Amino acid sequence: MEKTDRAMQSQRALMGVRDLVISGEIRAGARLSEVALAEKLGISRTPLRAALARLEQEGLVEAIPSGGYAVRSFTREDVIDAIELRGVLEGMALRLAAERGVAPARMGELHRLLAELDQAQQGEVEQMDFDRYVDLNATFHEKLWGLASQTIRREIERVTSLPFASPSAFLHKQADVMAFRRSLYGAQAQHKAMVNAIELREGARAEALAREHARLARQNLEFVLDEDRSLIRRVPALSLVVG
Amino acid sequence: MEKTDRAMQSQRALMGVRDLVISGEIRAGARLSEVALAEKLGISRTPLRAALARLEQEGLVEAIPSGGYAVRSFTREDVIDAIELRGVLEGMALRLAAERGVAPARMGELHRLLAELDQAQQGEVEQMDFDRYVDLNATFHEKLWGLASQTIRREIERVTSLPFASPSAFLHKQADVMAFRRSLYGAQAQHKAMVNAIELREGARAEALAREHARLARQNLEFVLDEDRSLIRRVPALSLVVG
DNA sequence: TGAATACCAGTTGTATACATTTTGCAAGAT
DNA sequence: ATCTTGCAAAATGTATACAACTGGTATTCA
Numbered sequence: 344m345e346k347t348d349r350a351m352q353s354q355r356a357l358m359g360v361r362d363l364v365i366s367g368e369i370r371a372g373a374r375l376s377e378v379a380l381a382e383k384l385g386i387s388r389t390p391l392r393a394a395l396a397r398l399e400q401e402g403l404v405e406a407i408p409s410g411g412y413a414v415r416s417f418t419r420e421d422v423i424d425a426i427e428l429r430g431v432l433e434g435m436a437l438r439l440a441a442e443r444g445v446a447p448a449r450m451g452e453l454h455r456l457l458a459e460l461d462q463a464q465q466g467e468v469e470q471m472d473f474d475r476y477v478d479l480n481a482t483f484h485e486k487l488w489g490l491a492s493q494t495i496r497r498e499i500e501r502v503t504s505l506p507f508a509s510p511s512a513f514l515h516k517q518a519d520v521m522a523f524r525r526s527l528y529g530a531q532a533q534h535k536a537m538v539n540a541i542e543l544r545e546g547a548r549a550e551a552l553a554r555e556h557a558r559l560a561r562q563n564l565e566f567v568l569d570e571d572r573s574l575i576r577r578v579p580a581l582s583l584v585v586g
Numbered sequence: 587m588e589k590t591d592r593a594m595q596s597q598r599a600l601m602g603v604r605d606l607v608i609s610g611e612i613r614a615g616a617r618l619s620e621v622a623l624a625e626k627l628g629i630s631r632t633p634l635r636a637a638l639a640r641l642e643q644e645g646l647v648e649a650i651p652s653g654g655y656a657v658r659s660f661t662r663e664d665v666i667d668a669i670e671l672r673g674v675l676e677g678m679a680l681r682l683a684a685e686r687g688v689a690p691a692r693m694g695e696l697h698r699l700l701a702e703l704d705q706a707q708q709g710e711v712e713q714m715d716f717d718r719y720v721d722l723n724a725t726f727h728e729k730l731w732g733l734a735s736q737t738i739r740r741e742i743e744r745v746t747s748l749p750f751a752s753p754s755a756f757l758h759k760q761a762d763v764m765a766f767r768r769s770l771y772g773a774q775a776q777h778k779a780m781v782n783a784i785e786l787r788e789g790a791r792a793e794a795l796a797r798e799h800a801r802l803a804r805q806n807l808e809f810v811l812d813e814d815r816s817l818i819r820r821v822p823a824l825s826l827v828v829g
Numbered sequence: 830t831g832a833a834t835a836c837c838a839g840t841t842g843t844a845t846a847c848a849t850t851t852t853g854c855a856a857g858a859t
Numbered sequence: 860a861t862c863t864t865g866c867a868a869a870a871t872g873t874a875t876a877c878a879a880c881t882g883g884t885a886t887t888c889a
Contacts, residue, residue, distance in 0.1 A: 349653060349880080352843065377871070387844045389632075392872090393639055400643045402740070409851060410592055410871050424737040428678070435674045439667075494667040497645070498741065592850080595873065620841070630874045635842090652881060653841050 352386045356394035359384040364403050364414050365506055367582030371416035375404065401504045403580075417507075417584045419568060423561055425508035430557025432499045433484075434550035436491035437537060441546040445490055453538050456483045460531055468524055476527060477514045483534060484510040487553075490541070506579035513563035518577040522566055526559050533559075595629045599637035602627040607646050607657050608749055610825035614659035618647065644747045646823075660750075660827045662811060666804055668751035673800025675742045676727075677793035679734035680780060684789040688733055696781050699726045703774055711767055719770060720757045726777060727753040733784070749822035756806035761820040765809055769802050776802075 348354075360380060363369050381391045395412045398404040405415045456479060463476040488496050503509040513523055533556045540549035567574045567581065575581045591597075603623060606612050624634045638655045641647040648658045699722060706719040731739050746752040756766055776799045783792035810817045810824065818824045 350842065374870095376869090378869085388871090389843055389845090393636070396636055396639060397643070400640070400744075402737075411851095420735065421737055424682075424735045427682075428738060428741065431674060431678045435671070439670075492663065492667045494645075494664055495671060498671065498745070501643075501744075502741070593872065617840095619839090621839085631841090632873055632875090636872095 353390040353393050356384060356386055356390045357397060360394050360398060365580045369414050371414050371583045371585060373414050375412045401501065419584060419586055422507050422564055422584055425502065425505050426557055426560045429502050429508050430554040432502060433557065434553035436488060436495050437541060437549035437553045438546040440490035441541045441544050441549045445541060450542060453486055456486060457535055457538060460534065464527055464531060471524060473519050473524060474516050477511060477516055480514055481511045507581055512560055513578055515578060518574055523563060526563060530559055595633040596636050599627060599629055599633040600640060603637050603641060608823045612657050614657050614826045614828065616657050618655045644744065662827060662829055665750050665807055665827055668745065668748050669800055669803045672745050672751050673797040675745060676800065677796035679731060679738050680784060680792035680796045681789040683733035684784045684787050684792045688784060693785060696729055699729060700778055700781060703777065707770055707774060714767060716762050716767060717759050720754060720759055723757055724754045750824055755803055756821060758821060761817055766806060769806060773802055
């Protein structure tokens with residue numbers, strides 16, 4: 344090795360395998376051959392194995408009893424529960440933020456993001472700045488997570504490492520669909536209500552709103568699976584869902 | 587290697603390091619020297635590194651920016667949030683169980699455990715079968731987790747891998763204290779109410795009860811930290827709490 | 830005397846070698 | 860034709876070798 348950054352190969356392994364799995368290039372259930380992967384990624388088996396062990400913790404990959412790993416496959420119920428789980432955790436984060444209080448500076452950042460989100464969806468549905476909204480939405484949710492303590496933030500980040508459980512799962516730039524665009528109006532209303540609830544120290548309301556907000560992802564999931572399965576390919580990791 | 591089980595050394599590494607950290611044999615903040623640990627456990631660095639990486643995910647150990655790992659240290663707030671997190675996740679599990687329904691056979695198992703728990707705390711406080719209650723309580727909670735889907739169960743198990751966040755954290759046989767014994771009466775009443783709520787499909791009540799139930803652990807934590815710090819040594823991993 | 834530097838031990842991250850186990854396949858028996 | 864058995868290739872788990880980096884100490888130079 345000849346490199347600059349510390350633990351470079353490990354990072355390459357982690358991102359490389361994650362991409363291969365999420366993109367669906369390796370089918371769900373398929374065994375992950377260490378030698379083949381190591382060669383494909385141009386690294387040795389050691390950092391690769393570290394990546395596989397971590398991806399098992401993240402839930403993208405599962406250990407085979409006889410040894411090695413395979414790409415995990417998810418049922419519809421798995422995905423629904425992962426989304427519900429995110430809602431519950433975000434709800435907890437918001438409730439605690441409301442109960443314990445948030446520094447004014449941070450609330451200011453949230454309001455600024457709300458205003459930018461408003462701008463992004465200005466005008467008619469057809470001309471809204473979808474890509475910009477996608478980016479801002481991801482930033483907004485990350486800011487919300489930042490209100491929580493490290494312990495809770497860690498869990499949220501782990502759960503959302505399953506791409507279809509992330510708040511941006513169905514807001515990918517490759518999946519710009521009318522049905523998704525329309526869902527953004529309700530979403531933005533919920534964003535504002537969540538921030539308002541935190542300001543008013545209304546913990547229960549903030550929690551309920553976060554849960555209902557996550558429910559939008561579930562709606563979008565069901566739209567993809569039941570109404571337009573051609574979108575499966577465009578939503579990250581959704582190719583791992585069977586049935 | 588000459589061994590029987592698959593991935594034997596990795597398991598040994600994981601349990602070995604976990605024990606060293608939880609028991610407090612290695613101080614919070616101390617660097618975990620790989621060569622020293624490997625020699626101490628009689629294994630090579632490879633399975634040891636796998637164990638360290640996993641313990642980092644579990645939260646017991648943290649990566650040092652310049653490389654390697656150190657024993658993590660927890661603030662009182664960290665522990666409180668971990669307990670609260672368990673309460674929220676158990677609450678989610680029970681709510682979903684209530685909403686979606688539970689097979690009668692499983693409810694039967696829960697009732698049987700409730701009866702056994704009743705037996706264990708029969709009679710006067712002084713003569714209750716504390717050790718037996720401890721075991722049954724752990725089994726009961728595991729059965730509750732079993733009501734949830736794999737996704738949620740995984741998260742609960744990860745969170746409770748921090749020993750002080752587990753439902754048995756303050757019910758350790760080495761920490762048989764009057765204050766803890768007395769808390770069991772209220773706890774058992776909550777156990778019964780939780781099962782009842784699931785049977786009546788009262789999801790919100792089940793969730794609220796699970797959260798309040800976890801709050802007992804917080805009370806016990808505060809008792810240890812504020813009233814009888816000599817107990818710190820007897821509660822697993824509590825020596826990692828600073829302040 | 831103080832600061833900068835060069836060196837050195839110790840440590841981690843990565844690659845590779847090795848032994849055991851698993852698995853796929855083909856041949857043979859029923 | 861189907862199931863069993865044996866074997867070889869491949870894959871995993873572990874150990875070890877190696878190179879780069881970190882941190883600290885002693886030396887050197889101003």
